[in-house]
Amino acid sequence: MNRIFNFNAGPAVLPLEVLEEVQNELINYKNSGMSILEMSHRSSLYETINVEAENDIKELLGLDDEYCVLFMGGGASTQFSMVPLNFLSKEATAGYIITSTFSEKAVQEAEKIGKTQILFSSKEHRFNRVPRPEEIVIDQDLAYVHLTGNNTIEGTEFFAYPQTGKVPLIADLSSDILSKPIEAKRFSLIYAGAQKNIGPGGVTVIIARKSFLAGRSTSLPTMLNYEVHMDNNSLYNTPPVFGVYIIAKVVKWLKNQGGLIQILNKNKEKAQIIYNVIDDLPEFYQGYADVSSRSLMNITFGLPNENLEKKFVEEAEHQGMVGLQGHRSVGGLRASIYNAMTLDGCSALASFMKDFYLNNR
Amino acid sequence: MNRIFNFNAGPAVLPLEVLEEVQNELINYKNSGMSILEMSHRSSLYETINVEAENDIKELLGLDDEYCVLFMGGGASTQFSMVPLNFLSKEATAGYIITSTFSEKAVQEAEKIGKTQILFSSKEHRFNRVPRPEEIVIDQDLAYVHLTGNNTIEGTEFFAYPQTGKVPLIADLSSDILSKPIEAKRFSLIYAGAQKNIGPGGVTVIIARKSFLAGRSTSLPTMLNYEVHMDNNSLYNTPPVFGVYIIAKVVKWLKNQGGLIQILNKNKEKAQIIYNVIDDLPEFYQGYADVSSRSLMNITFGLPNENLEKKFVEEAEHQGMVGLQGHRSVGGLRASIYNAMTLDGCSALASFMKDFYLNNR
Numbered sequence: 001m002n003r004i005f006n007f008n009a010g011p012a013v014l015p016l017e018v019l020e021e022v023q024n025e026l027i028n029y030k031n032s033g034m035s036i037l038e039m040s041h042r043s044s045l046y047e048t049i050n051v052e053a054e055n056d057i058k059e060l061l062g063l064d065d066e067y068c069v070l071f072m073g074g075g076a077s078t079q080f081s082m083v084p085l086n087f088l089s090k091e092a093t094a095g096y097i098i099t100s101t102f103s104e105k106a107v108q109e110a111e112k113i114g115k116t117q118i119l120f121s122s123k124e125h126r127f128n129r130v131p132r133p134e135e136i137v138i139d140q141d142l143a144y145v146h147l148t149g150n151n152t153i154e155g156t157e158f159f160a161y162p163q164t165g166k167v168p169l170i171a172d173l174s175s176d177i178l179s180k181p182i183e184a185k186r187f188s189l190i191y192a193g194a195q196k197n198i199g200p201g202g203v204t205v206i207i208a209r210k211s212f213l214a215g216r217s218t219s220l221p222t223m224l225n226y227e228v229h230m231d232n233n234s235l236y237n238t239p240p241v242f243g244v245y246i247i248a249k250v251v252k253w254l255k256n257q258g259g260l261i262q263i264l265n266k267n268k269e270k271a272q273i274i275y276n277v278i279d280d281l282p283e284f285y286q287g288y289a290d291v292s293s294r295s296l297m298n299i300t301f302g303l304p305n306e307n308l309e310k311k312f313v314e315e316a317e318h319q320g321m322v323g324l325q326g327h328r329s330v331g332g333l334r335a336s337i338y339n340a341m342t343l344d345g346c347s348a349l350a351s352f353m354k355d356f357y358l359n360n361r
Numbered sequence: 362m363n364r365i366f367n368f369n370a371g372p373a374v375l376p377l378e379v380l381e382e383v384q385n386e387l388i389n390y391k392n393s394g395m396s397i398l399e400m401s402h403r404s405s406l407y408e409t410i411n412v413e414a415e416n417d418i419k420e421l422l423g424l425d426d427e428y429c430v431l432f433m434g435g436g437a438s439t440q441f442s443m444v445p446l447n448f449l450s451k452e453a454t455a456g457y458i459i460t461s462t463f464s465e466k467a468v469q470e471a472e473k474i475g476k477t478q479i480l481f482s483s484k485e486h487r488f489n490r491v492p493r494p495e496e497i498v499i500d501q502d503l504a505y506v507h508l509t510g511n512n513t514i515e516g517t518e519f520f521a522y523p524q525t526g527k528v529p530l531i532a533d534l535s536s537d538i539l540s541k542p543i544e545a546k547r548f549s550l551i552y553a554g555a556q557k558n559i560g561p562g563g564v565t566v567i568i569a570r571k572s573f574l575a576g577r578s579t580s581l582p583t584m585l586n587y588e589v590h591m592d593n594n595s596l597y598n599t600p601p602v603f604g605v606y607i608i609a610k611v612v613k614w615l616k617n618q619g620g621l622i623q624i625l626n627k628n629k630e631k632a633q634i635i636y637n638v639i640d641d642l643p644e645f646y647q648g649y650a651d652v653s654s655r656s657l658m659n660i661t662f663g664l665p666n667e668n669l670e671k672k673f674v675e676e677a678e679h680q681g682m683v684g685l686q687g688h689r690s691v692g693g694l695r696a697s698i699y700n701a702m703t704l705d706g707c708s709a710l711a712s713f714m715k716d717f718y719l720n721n722r
Binding site for chain 1: 363364365367369370371372373374375377380381383384387388389393394395396398399400401402404433434435436437438439441442446466469470473554556561562563564580581582583584585597598599600601602603604607681683684
């Protein structure tokens with residue numbers, strides 16, 4: 001079997017060019033006589049990777065030296081706790097915008113540390129949308145406001161972020177990081193598990209304003225203190241070397257595509273092909289997300305019954321398209337089409353959807 | 362340049378057979394049509410890897426279902442905090458055996474959580490040895506006793522562990538995990554960064570008695586609660602998939618070598634070749650560690666002056682042997698010869714040492 005179209009929600013498809021490079025240099029990286037998997041994180045070759053990944057991410061986002069980029073382990077789930085441990089205290093209140101199961105997990109970790117205020121929740125409507133900016137009213141005494149930029153399970157995405165005034169804005173962009181241009185300077189801290197748009201599982205990217213990270217409490221567990229990682233350029237301890245190496249390659253690949261405007265245009269085109277089928281056949285394909293909030297990364301939809309959904313997944317697999325089952329918590333179907341998913345993959349899925357309709361309506 | 366002899370302290374040399382397998386299947390893992398780097402951690406292919414890695418580690422250590430093996434991110438440094446967060450409280454006291462800079466880092470994290478008692482320290486002698494078991498007296502009220510099994514920077518290693526009675530024994534075995542048989546059942550919890558003996562950077566192995574992990578406080582940050590990881594078979598969130606995949610292969614390689622007794626014999630033979638040169642030329646090569654505590658993993662030694670040490674590192678590099686500089690905190694030279702370092706590599710280093718002596722005495 002050749003390479004298939006991988007619609008998994010994460011870990012997810014990576015650019016084939018990147019994988020081929022990784023394969024070619026796996027045993028002997030840049031004539032060092034060793035694999036990148038065996039290389040000291042204190043070596044100059046790895047330091048170059050670390051620095052280039054940081055600089056390329058900043059360049060793509062239009063950030064200057066006011067910001068730093070950190071690489072850690074532990075996934076976004078660890079960030080759910082690190083954010084309140086670093087920026088919330090028992091007496092203070094943090095604002096959370098709840099648009100998904102993952103936003104809920106984030107606020108639950110904050111509740112262990114201090115007070116929280118729910119600024120918006122679409123839970124009653126099964127998280128089918130994100131708020132419009134004007135729906136969010138922000139008390140200027142909040143320690144920070146936290147939102148989930150793209151909701152992987154539900155298939156919704158922010159395209160305009162709320163104005164938070166002087167209150168620091170923190171976002172989990174795990175599933176839409178570097179998939180479109182954003183006003184990055186409006187964020188005090190962005191975090192993202194790499195395993196959807198920019199790398200493999202096991203590495204988390206943090207993009208933060210340096211002044212926001214400075215002055216953390218020394219009573220924090222050292223590894224949970226952002227400032228320690230900033231002061232050590234992500235080299236306080238052994239980092240996930242291989243994950244950062246992949247990120248560095250994916251980020252160069254994104255730059256070679258022309259940057260984030262080009263990436264956004266491509267992602268829009270890809271998503272539109274599939275949403276068009278859903279919109280053309282509304283009796284058969286039922287979109288999960290409110291149209292105003294539709295994600296360009298995760299397309300969620302259902303069929304008239306579960307048996308058909310099961311049949312859809314099975315037949316798609318036979319045609320070389322995998323990962324189309326919806327998350328167990330919402331059911332239905334989901335096509336995750338991150339940066340590295342090709343237009344060909346989306347076209348193939350759209351064709352299959354049309355055929356499946358004709359054969360099963 | 363072909364593959365060199367890599368004496369780095371970690372990340373470190375991996376078996377060439379493992380790297381070749383990884384390279385071969387990098388683009389299309391087991392005919393799945395995707396790379397292991399792109400594979401969902403919920404897929405049956407990955408679950409097999411996860412289960413086999415756990416079972417093989419337990420088999421090598423002679424452990425049964427009383428124990429579990431967990432895979433996490435964050436390195437041993439995160440474990441320095443997780444151990445006291447899970448098993449120490451403000452009023453309780455934990456005992457620490459201090460044999461290295463890393464033991465000191467571990468106790469510093471415990472001091473943030475509760476009381477600590479130093480049961481032994483070789484700091485005054487620059488951490489040149491580990492204690493004999495009979496030097497350690499253990500108050501049976503301690504929450505646990507923590508030790509560092511092998512001291513990477515100083516080149517010392519425990520070959521007999523103290524008797525702790527009913528007090529749980531916890532060990533950081535980052536740099537000698539699966540390098541020799543141990544009485545694993547004497548430990549309540551073992552943790553190890555994988556990047557020395559069994560895998561790449563970015564994944565930590567935890568081997569623990571299940572009953573010890575049960576009943577943790579739900580007020581802990583979720584990702585720092587061992588019980589959560591145990592209850593979810595290391596799949597609470599996206600794990601470091603690729604790292605676990607490499608560990609699974611290295612562990613199979615260890616089994617193919619015949620198991621831990623065979624590995625120990627090979628490791629002894631490798632170390633002896635180099636220690637013999639040090640012992641035969643004591644005026645020139647000055648061993649750092651007390652002979653009774655000499656590590657089989659990290660061989661630390663100095664030369665009569667720093668210029669000679671610099672020359673040694675440079676000339677060794679020209680002969681294809683890298684990573685021989687000592688850690689900046691102790692200086693001198695260090696040869697790390699973990700499981701995957703070959704006998705040929707150790708023989709080459711020993712020959713070089715003899716020649717270097719003849720040319721520079």
